[in-house]
Amino acid sequence: MTNDHKPKGAGIARSVVLKDRSLWLGGVDQQTVQVLEADTSKLSEAEVKLIELLMAAVVGEASLPAAGAKKDDEHRSRQLGAWIQEQLEQGEDKANAPESLTLTTKMDGVMIPFLLGWETHSVTDISYAKLNKLLRSYFGGDIVLLPLKEEWYVLVGEKLLADLRDESDEGLDTERDMLGALSQGMYELVANEWGGGGFHLAVGDPIAPEQALVSTALLLRETLTLGRLFHVTEQIHLSWELRLERLVYSIPDAQRQRFIEDTGSQISLMQDEEILSTLDAFFQLDCNVSETAKRLYIHRNTLLYRLDKFKQETGLDVRRFHDAVIVKLGMLLYKVTNRE
Numbered sequence: 001m002t003n004d005h006k007p008k009g010a011g012i013a014r015s016v017v018l019k020d021r022s023l024w025l026g027g028v029d030q031q032t033v034q035v036l037e038a039d040t041s042k043l044s045e046a047e048v049k050l051i052e053l054l055m056a057a058v059v060g061e062a063s064l065p066a067a068g069a070k071k072d073d074e075h076r077s078r079q080l081g082a083w084i085q086e087q088l089e090q091g092e093d094k095a096n097a098p099e100s101l102t103l104t105t106k107m108d109g110v111m112i113p114f115l116l117g118w119e120t121h122s123v124t125d126i127s128y129a130k131l132n133k134l135l136r137s138y139f140g141g142d143i144v145l146l147p148l149k150e151e152w153y154v155l156v157g158e159k160l161l162a163d164l165r166d167e168s169d170e171g172l173d174t175e176r177d178m179l180g181a182l183s184q185g186m187y188e189l190v191a192n193e194w195g196g197g198g199f200h201l202a203v204g205d206p207i208a209p210e211q212a213l214v215s216t217a218l219l220l221r222e223t224l225t226l227g228r229l230f231h232v233t234e235q236i237h238l239s240w241e242l243r244l245e246r247l248v249y250s251i252p253d254a255q256r257q258r259f260i261e262d263t264g265s266q267i268s269l270m271q272d273e274e275i276l277s278t279l280d281a282f283f284q285l286d287c288n289v290s291e292t293a294k295r296l297y298i299h300r301n302t303l304l305y306r307l308d309k310f311k312q313e314t315g316l317d318v319r320r321f322h323d324a325v326i327v328k329l330g331m332l333l334y335k336v337t338n339r340e
Helices: 045-062 065-090 128-139 159-167 175-194 209-230 243-249 253-262 264-269 273-284 289-296 300-314 321-339
Strands: 002-005 014-017 022-028 033-039 111-118 143-147 151-157 199-203 236-238
Touching (some): 065 128, 065 209, 128 143, 128 151, 175 236, 199 209, 209 243, 243 321, 264 300, 273 300
Antiparallel strands (some): 111 199
16 A cells, blocks of 8 residues: 655655564655655565565665766767757757756866767667766766767766876877877777777867757767768768868768869779778878888888889879878778769
């Protein structure tokens, strides 16, 4: 039998065994008392004790306010994530989040935005509580964790950068150097938990969430797309390092095709994996011959031979700035058309 009463004041939840061997459980908050009555006259003392312990455990879990607070945070985070997803689908990237949805206590000031995406997991495969706990253990404080349709959107207070600058002895001179270091640590943490094969991470410059929440989500989503397309061997994608790729990706198909036709011999060589990997490394290392040879584990003269061979077959010397730009654009266009 269950009885509900509504007292004026608040009380506590407790369990009691009465003389008639009936066991009562009373749960009291500011509005409701719930009482459960069970006949225990035919139960042994050990069975009564077991029921009493189970009921005490239930009371203890129900009376913990922190659990309710965590559930409320998750609910509000999911609401805000759903709103952001809706704005993205409608193309309203300049929209400001309604005050009723913002997590005001956690979204004050400037924050660092991250976007996590999996190729082998959906958002529903990842536990909000588990991911939130994992990221809090890394960043050392509260974060904002928002589930979108296909990614997790993470916002972290900018104070973390100042702390990292004070503690760093690794020559992280610029803010973006530190963001790169943070991203590396975050990637390793999450990859160890859920596997890194199909996991990608994008990071952007710090933002004021009330003004750029949706537009930054769009930027980071584009960053993941471009990173997967143009840098297939990398899992961490920095938005400010993909500006040229973003420009190339926006070129209409007809213009791409015309450029490819104008540089036919160069594009045909892109099908040679050795040439493609050599040029990729050469450009990543700022056209430094010695560093590129080290990266590729080849002799310096071997690298020079490959570059000279490319020059003979295309007429383009990638050690000259102008030619290097043409070849770099050709490589990016080749990757776009080849993947599509």
